Amino acid sequence: MNGEYILDVRSLCKAFGGLQATTEVNYKMGPGELSAIIGPNGAGKSTFFNLISGFHRPDKGQVFFKGVNITSWSSHRIARFGMSRAFQVSNIYLKLTTYQNVRQAILVQQKRTLDLFRRAEHMARQETSQLLEVTGLQEHRQEMAGTLSQGDKKRLELALALAIKPDLLLLDEPTAGMSVEETHATMDLVARLNREMGVTILFTEHDMPVVFGYARRLTVLHQGMLIADGAPQEVRADEEVQRVYLGEEV
Template sequence: MSAAVLDVRGLSKSFGGVRAVDGVDFAVAAGELLALIGPNGAGKSTCFNMLNGQLRPDAGGVSLNGRSIVGLPPRRIWRLGVGRTFQITATFVSMTVRENVQMALLSHHRRIGSMFARASGLYRAEADALLERVAMRDQADRVCGVLAYGDLKRVELAVALANDPRLLLMDEPTAGMAPRERVQLMELAARLARERGIAVLFTEHDMDVVFAHADRVIVLDRGRLIASGTPDQVRADPQVQAVYLGSGAMYGHAQ
């Protein structure tokens, strides 16, 4: 494996007497898709929120390309090359597809003050190039409020790519999508990751998506890492089977 883009060591976070994340270690390399899975309350969302600065760890380290990002606010982390998509899409519904991407580009180029002028001509070609990558160029002039949910997910991915990320955090990327749309989105994410050398960490409740697209899988249960390996290794792991099989939790909605 190539050098880690993201390196997490001993990551821990408690809320009161509950250890939401307890001494978690993992790394993600350039071009790799790593799935983070586990039942409700496993600590996945808490882990994600520490990685992009929404929560500060109680202990442990998080390094991006060898640089510690612990304690940095989300915007600083974003500027260092960390993109994120969310379980519920967050686009400006009254703006066009292109304008949504342009807003992200304005922020990336530190031109957000230009939004008070007509921003429609700024970074238009760059926005269209990103939309081309996610197969949304032909819908660039449509208002986001009328798009199908799967198309909104593609727009959100284009927005996440606007800062040329080295690491992409995808929180439940296929939630709410039809089965065919799930496959298409993850194939797109995998292709972009490998073409551009982006490290991708994603959470996902659909195990078919995880086992079909992840290069490696890590499993959290009650805040602790209980398994790590290839999809086949994790699927066959006795501890994973003991934790999930029989309760149906492995196919439950991730948190």
């Protein structure tokens, strides 16, 4: 990798009409981090993800990923270059089985690198099983994706995001709508992907116990601005952060 940062965001700005959704955000991530971005509703967390992954064009500023300026790249090109987003439900083919969904994602990825490799299909089979194993979906491999529980659908989204072998994984509210058990199972999996597969992970989350249970670094956005960044306990003690959350338990 070029440079010491996997992600280096400089002076990022984005307005929707008169609303400034992102204002001069500077954010750097080293390889191997497991970090969270938090902030009240409408703080600009999803917009930030959309900007760095090429779904929105910034008005100003730059995004460097693995040392390369990707600011004007399309979302597809950024994904192929190793930045993956999970939990857009639209990624799942509801009428295919869990196994077929994951295998399809792997084949799409291999077509890029293994065009002339005749055993690609066979390889995909092994890799598919491996990903199903990692994400705990083996027992559901023959079920239609549309009939999976909310938690298993999210795990499938994760498996699809991993099929491109990302260096950086962006998770926007990975546990939204999950039971407490599903939340912990999913976040344990996220932590394991970070620890064992070396994937750098950035997630947003509203549930504070989840944030403090899993993130090793916290960044707070408020009205499009980055107001705090650091170790979770430091950020928790920050006066401005306390004010923004208006006495909520941070």
